[in-house]
Amino acid sequence: MKISIEISYYPLKEEFIPTILDFVNRLQAYKNIQVQVNGMSTQVFGEYNDLMSIITQEIKKSMSIPYSVFILKIVNSDLQLHQTSNS
Numbered sequence: 001m002k003i004s005i006e007i008s009y010y011p012l013k014e015e016f017i018p019t020i021l022d023f024v025n026r027l028q029a030y031k032n033i034q035v036q037v038n039g040m041s042t043q044v045f046g047e048y049n050d051l052m053s054i055i056t057q058e059i060k061k062s063m064s065i066p067y068s069v070f071i072l073k074i075v076n077s078d079l080q081l082h083q084t085s086n087s
Contacts, residue, residue, distance in 0.1 A: 002078035012067035
């Protein structure tokens with residue numbers, strides 16, 4: 001099953017941008033998912049098992065930073081396909 005996850009990451013520290021970029025770069029290293037970034041969130045698209053495994057691993061790595069806040073929206077559809085077909 002294809003899914004979409006919208007991730008908002010808030011590392012609560014003064015220098016937060018490098019931490020967010022590190023998280024996004026780690027996601028982009030995976031070849032079996034698609035990653036889109038905008039000013040408010042990161043969207044990832046792929047197969048359920050692949051995506052959930054990757055997100056779990058990468059969020060766990062980021063949780064080593066105190067006060068890391070993640071907000072996730074998970075949709076049981078590949079919204080990337082809908083965006084492309086509606087353009």
